[in-house]
Amino acid sequence: MKNIYLCIALSLAFSCNQAKEVKEVKAETETEKIQEAIDPNYNPEANLKKMGIELSTPSAPVANYVNAVRTGNLIFLAGKGPRKADGENITGKLGADLSIEQGYEAARITGINQLSVLKAELGNLNKVKRIVKVKGMVNCTPDFKDQPKVVNGYSDLMVAVFGDKGKHARAAVGMGSLPSNIAIEVEMIVEVQD
Helix, strand or coil, X not given: CHHHHHHXXXXXXXXXXXXHHHHHHXXXXXXXXXXXXXXXXXXXXXXXXXXXXXXXXXXXXXXXXXXEEEECCEEEEEEECCECCCCCECECCEXXXXXXXXXXXXXXXXHHHHHXXXXXXXXXXXXXXXXXXXXXXXXXXXXXXXXXXXXXXXXXXXXHHHHHHHCCEEXXXXXXXXXXXXXXXXXXEEEECC
């Protein structure tokens, strides 16, 4: 009888060791997959530096809202406009006051302002896993039809900073007016990792 119990105990010990070894192999494989998925060249902070872009302290909201809300691994950024380093906004309507090139630059500046908010929220832009969605609202005349060309200033910046992780779903729409007559306002959804 003792031999039977000894055989059962040895069988259990052997099967536990095998299960432990299988778990360890699985964990190593998962770690290898994660390491392979990480792009060693992914460094948005360095990309900003190469482009000579310095992020600023984000402006405070002017009403009863916040610049960003995080839920799970998503950050929803409130709409921002083209506030320049001197504190002045780029204002005017596309199709009347501003050219497409000026609108493109306004969208790019808006992107820099949004990156400032994102950096303030995360501490480091390398935590950005993906730019998910961008909604660009262009202040324009009713007959202006090149909203996408304007919002490209924002989208092109996101791809320059984040590479393929900066490619996003997007809306580029025209508005009859925007607050303080700003040329563009953009909101964004970002997936992050800790």
